[in-house]
Amino acid sequence: MAELxxxxxxxxxGHGAKAFNAVDGVSLTVPSxxxxxxxxxxxxxxxxxxxxxxxxxxxxxxxxxxxGEDLLDARAxxxxxARNVQMIFxxxxxxxxxxxxxxxxxxxxxxxxxxxxxAERKASVRELLELVRLKASAAEQYPAQMSGGMRQRxxxxxxxxxxxxxxxxxxxxxxxDASVQGAVxxxxxxxxxxxxxxxxxxxxxxxxxxxxxxxxxVMRSGRxxxxxxxxxxxxxxxxxxxxxxxxxxxxxxxxxxxHLLTP
Amino acid sequence: xxxxxxxxxxxxxxxxxxxxxxxxxxxxxxxxxxxGEQAVEANPDAIAxxxxxxxxLGTDNLGRDILIRTLVATRLSLVMALAATALGATAGLIxxxxxxxxxPRAQRAFSNVIATWLAFPVLLVAMLTVILLGPGSVTAVLxxxxxxxxxxxxxxxxxxxxxxxxxYLAAARMLGVSRGRQFTRYILPNIAEPVVVNxxxxxxxxxxxxxxxSFLGIGVQPPEFDWGRMLSEGFAQVYVSPVAAIGPGVxxxxxxxxxxxxxxxxxxxxxxxxxRTVRPHRRLGAxxxxxxxxxxxxxxxxxxxxxxxxxxxxxxxxxxxxxxxVSFRVARxxxxxxxxxxxxxxxxxxxxxxxxxxAGAVVTAERLxxxxxxxxxxxxxRAGRILGTRxxxxxxxxxxxxxxxxxxxxxxxxxxRVHGGASRAQAHAAAVEALQRVDIPDAERRAGQFPHEFSGGMRQRxxxxxxQIGSPALIIADEPTTALDVTVQRRVxxxxxxxxxxxxxxxxxxxxxxxxxxxxxxxxxxxxxxRIVEDVDxxxxxxxxxxxxxxxxxxxxxxxxxxxxxxxxxxxIPGEPPDLSVTQLGCGFAARCAFATDRCRTEAPALRAHAHxxxxxxxxxxxxxxxxxxxRAEAVx
Numbered sequence: 001m002a003e004l005x006x007x008x009x010x011x012x013x014g015h016g017a018k019a020f021n022a023v024d025g026v027s028l029t030v031p032s033x034x035x036x037x038x039x040x041x042x043x044x045x046x047x048x049x050x051x052x053x054x055x056x057x058x059x060x061x062x063x064x065x066x067x068g069e070d071l072l073d074a075r076a077x078x079x080x081x082a083r084n085v086q087m088i089f090x091x092x093x094x095x096x097x098x099x100x101x102x103x104x105x106x107x108x109x110x111x112x113x114x115x116x117x118x119a120e121r122k123a124s125v126r127e128l129l130e131l132v133r134l135k136a137s138a139a140e141q142y143p144a145q146m147s148g149g150m151r152q153r154x155x156x157x158x159x160x161x162x163x164x165x166x167x168x169x170x171x172x173x174x175x176x177d178a179s180v181q182g183a184v185x186x187x188x189x190x191x192x193x194x195x196x197x198x199x200x201x202x203x204x205x206x207x208x209x210x211x212x213x214x215x216x217x218v219m220r221s222g223r224x225x226x227x228x229x230x231x232x233x234x235x236x237x238x239x240x241x242x243x244x245x246x247x248x249x250x251x252x253x254x255x256x257x258x259h260l261l262t263p
Numbered sequence: 264x265x266x267x268x269x270x271x272x273x274x275x276x277x278x279x280x281x282x283x284x285x286x287x288x289x290x291x292x293x294x295x296x297x298x299g300e301q302a303v304e305a306n307p308d309a310i311a312x313x314x315x316x317x318x319x320l321g322t323d324n325l326g327r328d329i330l331i332r333t334l335v336a337t338r339l340s341l342v343m344a345l346a347a348t349a350l351g352a353t354a355g356l357i358x359x360x361x362x363x364x365x366x367p368r369a370q371r372a373f374s375n376v377i378a379t380w381l382a383f384p385v386l387l388v389a390m391l392t393v394i395l396l397g398p399g400s401v402t403a404v405l406x407x408x409x410x411x412x413x414x415x416x417x418x419x420x421x422x423x424x425x426x427x428x429x430x431y432l433a434a435a436r437m438l439g440v441s442r443g444r445q446f447t448r449y450i451l452p453n454i455a456e457p458v459v460v461n462x463x464x465x466x467x468x469x470x471x472x473x474x475x476x477s478f479l480g481i482g483v484q485p486p487e488f489d490w491g492r493m494l495s496e497g498f499a500q501v502y503v504s505p506v507a508a509i510g511p512g513v514x515x516x517x518x519x520x521x522x523x524x525x526x527x528x529x530x531x532x533x534x535x536x537x538x539r540t541v542r543p544h545r546r547l548g549a550x551x552x553x554x555x556x557x558x559x560x561x562x563x564x565x566x567x568x569x570x571x572x573x574x575x576x577x578x579x580x581x582x583x584x585x586x587x588x589v590s591f592r593v594a595r596x597x598x599x600x601x602x603x604x605x606x607x608x609x610x611x612x613x614x615x616x617x618x619x620x621x622a623g624a625v626v627t628a629e630r631l632x633x634x635x636x637x638x639x640x641x642x643x644x645r646a647g648r649i650l651g652t653r654x655x656x657x658x659x660x661x662x663x664x665x666x667x668x669x670x671x672x673x674x675x676x677x678x679x680r681v682h683g684g685a686s687r688a689q690a691h692a693a694a695v696e697a698l699q700r701v702d703i704p705d706a707e708r709r710a711g712q713f714p715h716e717f718s719g720g721m722r723q724r725x726x727x728x729x730x731q732i733g734s735p736a737l738i739i740a741d742e743p744t745t746a747l748d749v750t751v752q753r754r755v756x757x758x759x760x761x762x763x764x765x766x767x768x769x770x771x772x773x774x775x776x777x778x779x780x781x782x783x784x785x786x787x788x789x790x791x792x793x794r795i796v797e798d799v800d801x802x803x804x805x806x807x808x809x810x811x812x813x814x815x816x817x818x819x820x821x822x823x824x825x826x827x828x829x830x831x832x833x834x835x836i837p838g839e840p841p842d843l844s845v846t847q848l849g850c851g852f853a854a855r856c857a858f859a860t861d862r863c864r865t866e867a868p869a870l871r872a873h874a875h876x877x878x879x880x881x882x883x884x885x886x887x888x889x890x891x892x893x894x895r896a897e898a899v900x
Binding site: 041042054055056078079081082085086087089091094095096097098099100108109112113147148155158162177178179180181182183185186189190204205206207208210211231234244245246248249250251252253254255256257259260261 | 431436437438440719748777781783800801802817827833836
């Protein structure tokens, strides 16, 4: 696992008078073996940061390095890029090929990044499924036969198959039922501890990020407004926007009260 | 989940198609072997004979039997049509679908090529090819392939564009999957079905087109012959022996029909496979009804009284009971939350109460009384008219719930125009006022805008304004804030609550987030696997030890909160919800419940009044209050 450094990243959409900076001078570090959370509302540019780090979006200016290696270099061979950064997508219903079984999906990722024999690959598929707490029989199933939570585990297993140096997780729990979100967060946390993953975790859910991340950065209108420890930032937010975000979280201890109506 | 066995009823058209194709293939293989020489050998003794017992369709100008020649020509005619279609389809797939893995620039370039190619008249392309290459069977096949390519390409392009934008292709690119593999494993399988159907149907058309080319004399050249060539020769002697043209004519029609029907059969088969196979109502018998007797009507009638609501969908092997024995009441001005996982039946219950049940649903109820009117047993259309604007509905997805082609103000004005008989000006004023009430700034100007010019939060507030416009006594909101950011969510929830309190309307709010409902509502209905498992005062959520049902407790505990212990794993609910197409014997939650006993697995607990002031359906409530040990049968009697 490796250290990610984003330095003064700017991503501009559109041309001329209509141009605007979706990401406007963002600098952020993900130290090796930690989870850094990036929170913000829709349109804050957090997903654009994720996609740029993952190589799915071109940067307009700035630098992104992983252990000193330039991630924005488009000439890097595709296998090497894949081993640097992998992304887990928001919607597990659309991020898996409906025409491939779970086993085929994971095996494909394995076959690209190691030259092992078929038998060894089958064994690795079983190991990976076990790692994400799925039964070995899941390998025979198609995504359509699985629930959302199970599909997201498959997407995580596929990502781990590559043994990437950095994982970008883009809103990976927001398409899931509340009761399933906890299980996926538990899994990510356990895996992070077992494998020492470095991860950039994008979400709009401050409670989830507080639970899972080491450090949290709050983004608004393309800029980072506050960076602090995951626990401190919700306990004692300093930026007014962070304070607004924390105050707006619906909380179960306010159930049945008129707290909602307080301004 | 298990793959259920499928009984595919054999379609009569598929059988007929199979027989027709078998006949064609049989003659294509064997006719040239058996009669190949006989079909080309001239017989000066039998020139242009009319039909007779010896020559059923007569003979041609060189004395050859027309029936035998027609049968022998099957091979060349079919091979040419198949070759042309195969060539066209392959070229079309490459030009149309390959650019999807090459990037947006290639997609644009190839799109232009296809559009230009399509603009050329088909006959012109065919003629030019023949002129350039000289007539003959190979030229005819090439000419036809050239004319078929762009339409296949356009189809492949449209279909593959959807795959090109998909996240699974983005994931494949990130994994470093090669472009060739992206094309063969990602693009092709995901566009295959419509392409195969289209290609198969086109074979029939190709056969006809080739026959036309041969008929015009620019296709197959003598001594070779196909059906089109024979038709042309037959026409020469049509006044001597009219039957001469009939043989090959019938063959062309027969083969064309066979391939068109094959395409249709394939399409039908795919439709049945992708869609849920459902059996007709009369075979399934009557839809299941509730087993729980309705509570006696309350002395002070509530605004909404639902007793024994069941919703079933026709499935493959019987009724799928999506919602069972749901009973609850809503008082005037009361805000009630409905919480549950996806598939728990919460949305379909609420939509059925609003008389908007999903297609195919059969809704039965012992009692469904709203504001003094009984709706149980009424057909939804009629019930909807009686209901008018007395129930307002706020849908989940504000982008699809508003008509993108109409101005927001116009859509809001619809309600007073249709239901209230207001004039255009009055309706417009009412619409603007409604927008002002939900805090939309500059409402007059905003009313003239289209839905896409609004932000997500503003659209959701517009939906709330719309639901309020007829001053309904009840608002049903289905996941009204699920797609919104927390700060916007808070504003929308505040607004919903204030509007209800100001107008005295009651609300039923559906969500999968129990914390949202806790802050908004007074009372929470917890749904699991199509039943209400707990009906509880919202204040009890704040102290989970006072909740009775293990599922409600798990739901409240599974959400990470701002003071969750970070050193402990989050509480989760193991397992998956039950398959509702299988009749449930015991409690639906038993398989996932830590407190389940044999009784839970064999006997479903009824929803009954509980000491915490609400109701619970559980044999082992966890709030320390024991339930009386009566069985359900006793409860019914």
